[in-house]
Amino acid sequence: MRHDLYEIVRDVVRYVGLDLNALQTTDTGDGLRLLFPCSALEPVRVVDTFVLGLSTRLCEHRRYVADTARIRMRLAFGFGQVEPDRHGLTGEPLVRVARLVEAASLRAALLDDDRVDLAAVVSDGLFDTVVRHGHGYLRPSCFREIQVTVKEFTARAWQLVPDAGGICGRHCAVAA
């Protein structure tokens, strides 16, 4: 599973001309955390690339692996200042995405519909700064407002509507 995860993410990153090995990545055990400095890739392209790219790659992956090897994924985006410290990296966005990806609403999106491969959420700051203005492929209407409460963390965020634009697996399930 981990090998497939790396290959899927590597393909998504390669699509925008970047090399996964050249990025700041952290293996979280069940996933990956990636950092994209604004100078490397605009935030709006990061959101588009990962939502659309992962949707496509997870759909393809499902077609050629057994059901037991299928990968379903939660995805969280944050934006802000990240700084190095003696233990690695530190910054509010890192904590925020760690909480957002645990949102009950994301888990529910996967539990409620077995056809969905990807559940994604965007932080409120990133949504307001980037997504809301509609410069990307994903329109603001592709997201719905949610309230995320995990541990002591409570914040507004924006969850991708599962069938927004025909992505996130539903069309794949119909075609399969």
Place this chain on the structure above:
Amino acid sequence: MDTRRPSAARRPAPQRGTLQTNRRTSPAMTRRGQPASVQGTGGDLSTVVLTDVSGSAQRDQPLPASDAP
């Protein structure tokens, strides 16, 4: 022989076609299309992406050595 560096005014202008800028190229790419390091120097404004596998029966498979972070 005069070994001093020429001043900016006397420095020869670059020949046409030798400029190394390419506006269509992402700043994360080198001239030959090879990905440059985009890890940043710290303190950068960045987009953070966190993926988490929510379901797979094979999640405990070991990671290939070449993919180790």
